[in-house]
Amino acid sequence: MSLDKLKNRNVGVQNYKMLDLGHTPESGWGKFKQVLKRSVKLELFVGLKVTIREMFKALFMGEMHTVKYPFEKLPISPRYRAIHEMKRLLESGHYRCIGCGLCEKICISNCIKMDTRYDEEQRKEVSDYTINFGRCIFCGYCAEVCPELAIVHGGRYETASEQRASYSNFEDMLTPMDELMNQKEYPGFGAPTPVADKNIKKTPLAY
Amino acid sequence: MEAIAFYIFAILITGLFLVTAFSRNILYAMSSLAAGMVLISGLFFILGADFLGAVQLVVYSGAIMALYAFGMMFFDATRDVKEKNTSSYLVFLLSGFSAVALVVIFAAPTIGKHIEPIVTAPQGLDNPHAIGAVLFTKYLIPFEVAAVMLLVAMIAGIVLASKKMDESLSEIYLDADPETEKKEQE
């Protein structure tokens, strides 16, 4: 399945067709005629035909709809907001987070907690970063506000766990170093759109 | 072999009907009566009257007892019934007398010696055919009279029950004309 279907947001412009249901017959003769018409036209057997056709489609034409969930998964939209991911810089492998604290500030459920300090080179360093997923409502504000695209939403939606802390450490959310080559830029919520370059306008300061 | 089966059936039937008579619980009474009716058909099967046995099953246990049960639905079947006898002597006398009379009526032919069957069972026919042959030759008129009586009962039942048969309750509300409804309200 391509992702185009998921991106179709044109909900509510389908062409509805009103069925002509006719009217209920009043007289006994009319009722009798209706019964006769329905029986002789074999309307009942249309239902049987449809069901057996679906069965043949499913069995012999590969149109079985079951997704064996834990073994197979349907693709999800890139804009889906699940467990957060922390991205790294591709060149150095250092994490992108600059410790600005915007995500902590904007978080409406107060679930992000971060501590920063100066390291030996007097650069700001994130010393402690946790997200309380018991409170997180996955609103996506943190990803939207992040100036460095450092915190984004990933696609990991199976969040059943024995402990709430299982996902919430900074190191757990960070892209592993050996996976760095496969790190994808987040196309979803908060990311610049593909036409962002075209839409950009000069600010007054540039004059 | 047949004697053993007969005594087993007889004991079971008597026991079940005693439960029917003495139980204070509607549900016990009804289910033991139904079970007794089923077992009576066993007696017919022992006697080789297969057709009558099956008819006993269909008519008594399948239809009549089920209608009783349908009537029982209006009571709370899981509770005990408190019987109210105004004069227990009268009840005892009447029921005892009718029981003795029934026993005498049914036992007399087997004890009496001057009784011979008017119609002998046709030979060389199996059970349903033999019953049919007797019913439609010797007993044709009683059979037809019984049929007419059943027809009369059926028509009477339909007439009694069908006074408002054509008006379905759901349709009365559905088909109600809003204008006449307004007038009625005024």
Added chain:
Amino acid sequence: MDGYIIATVIKAILILAVISALAGFGTYIERKILAFIQRRLGPMHVGPFGVLQIAADGIKLFTKEDFIPSGANKIVFMVAPIITAATAFIALAAVPLLPEFTLFGIDVKPIVSDMNIGILFVIAMMGVGLYGPLLAGMAQENKWGIIGSARTAIQFLSYEVVTGLSLLAPIMMVGSLSLIDFNTYQAGGIGHWIVWTQPVAFILFLISGFAETNRTPFDLLENEAEVISGYATEYSGMRWGMFFIGEYANMITIGFLASLIFLGGFNPLWIIPGGLAIILKVAFFFFLMLWVRSAWPHIRPDQLMWLCWKVLMPLAVINILITGLVMMA
């Protein structure tokens, strides 16, 4: 005499074992076919293609707590499921299941009791089977149960009439109540099947068969949407399972009756031997019941009664009348 008794006992035990196993397997088939029709996979994980699902279900049913509500009438509540299962199997006693065959030099008739009123006995036993749901509903002190048993009474009583009347016309043609006579009557191949001379009776019997086995267009006894589970609301564990073994055994019985009376029974068909032919026919009827369940909605109780007394019963009577006139002419 002794040999007869031993043979009968062996046959009875065999039928009990095979049909109850088939009834259990029927639940698997039903789930699988309904799933295919809805383009699902159905049970897949217990055994290859989920075949062992019935074993899992059986373990679940056997180990479940046998629950009896405190307000219920204990004895009747406990006996009721046994009535359903027992009558369903007793009804099979008069049905010839396969053609005669020879095993170790002994001629075997695969019928427990070849009585000359076979059809009547089967119908009577299925009629008595209504006591299972009826007593179950009344004994459990539950409003859904009471409604379920009231529906049992009206549905089974009404449709017994249609079953009996629709079978009367074929019985008149054959002139016997024995199912083996029906089979020999249709021995001449497809052209001799009674379904060609009695199509109306066949359709009526099929419809009332659906009603008597409590299958979907007429599954008012335990319709979840209306009466939770009807008569089976308070049941759990194996007692609940017995109701369903009874129901599936009844479905098999109706399949056998329809194929014996209308579709040529166990006579050989072209190159298909008789035993396989009747199994195929019964399998078709079983499939038809599942197919109809997937396609058609169930009807209201008043529509059920309307269908029975205003449509099917007059049709059955007219059918008998016409059959009688044609036979006399």
